[in-house]
Amino acid sequence: MTAGDARAEILARLGHGLRGGAPGAEQRQGIVARLATPAATLIPSRAALDQAGRIVLFTRQAEAVQASVERLPGPAELPAAVAAYLRRHNLPMRLVMARDPLLTAAPFAASMIQVRYGPVVEADAVGLTVALAGIAETGTLLLASSTERPTMLAFLPETALVVLPSRQVLRAYEDAIAAWRATGEGLPRSLNFVTGPSRSGDIEQTLQLGAHGPRRLHILLIDEPAPAGDGASDAA
Amino acid sequence: MQSTAHAFKANVRAALADQPLQQALGMARTGFQQKRADAAARLPEFEALRDAAKALKDHVLGHLDLYLEAFEQRVVEQGGKVHWARDAAEARAILIDLCQAAGARTVTKSKSMVTEEIGLNEALETAGIRPIETDLGEHIIQLAGQRPSHILAPAIHMTKERISALFAEHHGRPPVTQAPELLAEARAFLRQRYFEADIGITGANFLVAETGSIVLVTNEGNAELTQGLPKVHVVLAGIEKLVPTLEDAFVLLRVLARSATGQEFSAYTTVLTGPKRPADLDGPGELHVVLLDNGRAGMLGTEFQDMLRCIRCGACMNHCPVYLATGGHAYGSVYPGPMGAVLTPGLVGIEEAQHLPNASTFCGRCEQVCPVRIPLPKMMRHWREEQFRRQLTPPTARYGLKLWAFAARRPALYHLGAKVTSRLLGWLGGRRGRFASLPLAGGWTGSRDLPAPEGQSFQALWAARQGRGR
Ligand code: SF4
Numbered sequence: 001m002t003a004g005d006a007r008a009e010i011l012a013r014l015g016h017g018l019r020g021g022a023p024g025a026e027q028r029q030g031i032v033a034r035l036a037t038p039a040a041t042l043i044p045s046r047a048a049l050d051q052a053g054r055i056v057l058f059t060r061q062a063e064a065v066q067a068s069v070e071r072l073p074g075p076a077e078l079p080a081a082v083a084a085y086l087r088r089h090n091l092p093m094r095l096v097m098a099r100d101p102l103l104t105a106a107p108f109a110a111s112m113i114q115v116r117y118g119p120v121v122e123a124d125a126v127g128l129t130v131a132l133a134g135i136a137e138t139g140t141l142l143l144a145s146s147t148e149r150p151t152m153l154a155f156l157p158e159t160a161l162v163v164l165p166s167r168q169v170l171r172a173y174e175d176a177i178a179a180w181r182a183t184g185e186g187l188p189r190s191l192n193f194v195t196g197p198s199r200s201g202d203i204e205q206t207l208q209l210g211a212h213g214p215r216r217l218h219i220l221l222i223d224e225p226a227p228a229g230d231g232a233s234d235a236a
Numbered sequence: 237m238q239s240t241a242h243a244f245k246a247n248v249r250a251a252l253a254d255q256p257l258q259q260a261l262g263m264a265r266t267g268f269q270q271k272r273a274d275a276a277a278r279l280p281e282f283e284a285l286r287d288a289a290k291a292l293k294d295h296v297l298g299h300l301d302l303y304l305e306a307f308e309q310r311v312v313e314q315g316g317k318v319h320w321a322r323d324a325a326e327a328r329a330i331l332i333d334l335c336q337a338a339g340a341r342t343v344t345k346s347k348s349m350v351t352e353e354i355g356l357n358e359a360l361e362t363a364g365i366r367p368i369e370t371d372l373g374e375h376i377i378q379l380a381g382q383r384p385s386h387i388l389a390p391a392i393h394m395t396k397e398r399i400s401a402l403f404a405e406h407h408g409r410p411p412v413t414q415a416p417e418l419l420a421e422a423r424a425f426l427r428q429r430y431f432e433a434d435i436g437i438t439g440a441n442f443l444v445a446e447t448g449s450i451v452l453v454t455n456e457g458n459a460e461l462t463q464g465l466p467k468v469h470v471v472l473a474g475i476e477k478l479v480p481t482l483e484d485a486f487v488l489l490r491v492l493a494r495s496a497t498g499q500e501f502s503a504y505t506t507v508l509t510g511p512k513r514p515a516d517l518d519g520p521g522e523l524h525v526v527l528l529d530n531g532r533a534g535m536l537g538t539e540f541q542d543m544l545r546c547i548r549c550g551a552c553m554n555h556c557p558v559y560l561a562t563g564g565h566a567y568g569s570v571y572p573g574p575m576g577a578v579l580t581p582g583l584v585g586i587e588e589a590q591h592l593p594n595a596s597t598f599c600g601r602c603e604q605v606c607p608v609r610i611p612l613p614k615m616m617r618h619w620r621e622e623q624f625r626r627q628l629t630p631p632t633a634r635y636g637l638k639l640w641a642f643a644a645r646r647p648a649l650y651h652l653g654a655k656v657t658s659r660l661l662g663w664l665g666g667r668r669g670r671f672a673s674l675p676l677a678g679g680w681t682g683s684r685d686l687p688a689p690e691g692q693s694f695q696a697l698w699a700a701r702q703g704r705g706r
Contacts, residue, residue, distance in 0.1 A: 006320040006321060006322045006326060007320040009322060010304075010320055010322060010475065010527070010529045010533055011301045011304070011305070013529070013533035013534065013536075014300050014301040014304075014475075014533045014536060015301050016537075017533060017534070017535075017536030017537035017538070017541075018298065018299075018300065018301065018536055018537060022301075023299075023301060023302055027299065027302065028302060030299075031299055031302040031303065031306065031480075032306075034480055035306060035445060035446045035480055035481065038446070038480070038481040038482075038483050038484075039480075039481070039483070039484070040483075041288065041483045041484065041486065041487050042281060042284055042285055042288050042487065044279055044280070044281045044285075044490070045280070045281070046279070061500065064500075065499075065500070065503070118517065119517040119518060120517075120518070122427070122431065137500075138500045138501040139500075140501055145516060145518075145519065146515075146516070147513075147515040147516060147517065150516070150517035150518045151460065151464055151518055151519065152464060152465075152518045155457055155460045155461060155464065156461070172486075173486045173489075174483055174486060177482050177483055177486075186314075186509070187447055187449065187507065187509040188509070188513075189508065189509060189510055189511070189512060189513055189516060189519050190460075190464070190506060190507070190508055190509075190519065191506065191507040191509075192460065192504065192505075192506050192507075193501070193504070193505040193506070193507075194503065194504060195499075195500070195501045195502065195503050195504075195505075196503050197503070198455070198456055198457040198503060198504075199455045199456065199503055200372045200373075200419060200455060200456050201389065201455070201497070202371070202372040202373035202376065202389060202390075202391055203372070203391075203396060203399060203415040203418055203419065204260070204263070204395065204396050204415065205260075205263050205264065205267050205389070205392070206415050208415055208416060208419045210419070210420075210423065211372055211419060211422075211423065211455070211456035211457065211458070212370065212423060212426065212427075212456045212457045212458040212461055213456065213457025213458075213460065213461075213503070213504065214457075
């Protein structure tokens with residue numbers, strides 16, 4: 001028994017059950033074509049709104065799943081807003097942050113917050129990263145892993161702060177996928193669709209926040225268009 | 237795992253007498269059903285999405301070999317490895333080899349029914365590897381040495397008091413009693429384990445052929461820590477999990493959470509493509525995907541093919557009067573409820589699971605709520621026919637049916653029999669109109685009353701009615 005046998009045997013069983021034998025060239029071509037031109041799928045009309053409407057819906061949906069949303073005029077206001085948030089929740093003025101142009105351009109150096117870049121470690125209580133997009137339909141954030149934005153920023157710390165440029169609030173998941181297709185690039189290792197903080201209903205079916213991921217998810221919606229070369233414009 | 241599906245009747249008796257279990261199931265009844273109904277009502281396109289989800293799964297199943305090949309190719313192109321397992325034993329061997337190759341002593345796992353299906357934890361322990369379940373519900377039942385009683389809420393049968401006692405015994409910390417404290421303690425305990433683990437093992441909700449991606453859905457975020465922190469990520473997935481493209485995955489994702497928990501979307505939906513990139517700061521350096529058949533391919537082209545559409549949302553059990561009366565353990569199989577009653581005989585054989593297709597009142601609610609419209613009652617009937625054909629039905633039922641068939645083909649005899657029996661039962665039932673026990677019908681009356689006939693047979697009433705109508 002070898003591994004090759006298992007593969008061949010499973011594929012043979014499938015072929016036999018499906019059409020009494022291996023697929024023909026035509027069937028193979030059909031699937032190649034289906035994969036090359038993704039079929040249009042049904043997208044709920046709920047979020048077919050203009051930009052302002054999408055932002056309202058995004059905010060309402062995110063708050064409905066226990067995320068908090070704060071709107072800021074521009075990146076310049078970020079450090080003060082973050083400091084105020086940390087103070088409100090009795091958190092240390094210390095965080096691990098994505099090396100994202102939107103954040104590195106913000107005046108954190110002039111604030112009281114101690115900032116660190118790099119991999120996230122267990123002791124990090126607060127993480128700050130930037131979302132690729134927001135999905136109005138369900139108040140969902142889309143995060144993408146990269147050298148600058150390690151995935152764990154939004155998973156390991158108890159408090160996750162996520163910056164979302166408001167022009168990146170899209171209707172539906174499919175809009176984000178379409179934006180990715182338009183780039184012609186491969187997918188990042190990890191795409192995370194995040195809808196509210198971590199939760200569990202495993203103890204007597206009561207909702208508890210902060211099961212393994214963050215207990216708190218705070219979204220900072222930034223209005224001002226970010227400078228050119230901003231990584232967050234991938235999904236525009 | 238060791239199936240006890242053959243002991244379904246005894247299991248049911250114990251479950252019905254278990255007070256805390258009955259209380260938990262009562263909460264499930266009100267909670268899950270209402271939440272699903274509300275979520276469906278909030279989305280006008282919900283029914284159309286269910287149709288789309290069904291059509292999509294049918295399309296994939298109709299070309300499953302081709303989609304598997306496409307998926308495999310994309311995974312390999314991106315530096316991952318694909319393994320194929322014909323059955324549970326082969327899958328266990330592959331997973332243990334991978335663990336040993338990585339020198340693994342501890343592995344973390346995020347909730348995966350398919351690892352339960354192959355009995356992975358026992359096999360790992362035998363090989364000297366410690367499996368750590370990270371989903372809170374799975375963690376609880378792992379401490380208790382039990383099996384999941386629900387495919388989404390594995391510890392649904394456990395009370396807070398029981399969890400508190402288990403944690404005090406196994407975590408070596410002073411006992412805590414409230415839900416938030418219990419959660420915090422499990423979080424702290426499991427946090428350490430993520431960092432110690434050499435390998436993270438997950439299932440997959442969907443596999444995307446176009447991109448070679450693995451889609452994982454959780455509410456706790458444990459799958460992200462399970463696959464993201466150790467140096468090796470191993471995915472074990474049934475071969476039916478394929479979808480063509482990312483867009484297609486979202487058709488299913490839109491109906492999954494709403495059907496399961498009534499959420500608009502689960503907290504975390506993660507799309508993983510290939511191992512860690514050279515410049516990434518986190519992520520596993522190795523990615524392995526183990527594709528498991530274990531009876532699935534054999535269901536294609538048969539009357540059970542539709543079962544492979546199942547996306548494991550749990551709605552059928554949340555709406556099943558039998559499941560909600562007995563809980564999941566009574567089924568004695570990995571997969572409980574209506575989906576388990578159909579799938580389990582396909583995986584372990586109808587001989588072992590013969591009671592399961594009979595654990596149904598045929599009320600049809602499972603089919604009404606199934607997001608991919610699996611005709612579950614019809615398929616349970618197929619299994620019953622199969623059982624009868626293979627002479628697996630108990631002799632009393634076979635003789636009873638034969639006797640009935642004999643009489644039913646002779647109307648005069650049938651009417652006489654029905655008249656006599658219903659009169660007799662009506663008279664015996666007396667004023668209460670029900671039997672708390674009846675000779676030869678202890679199987680029925682042990683846990684419910686049998687209403688006594690009201691004196692006339694259906695045939696007699698019908699004849700009288702027809703007479704009046706004219
Ligand atoms: S059979 Fe249908 S309702 Fe039941 S778990 Fe599967 S998809 Fe959900």
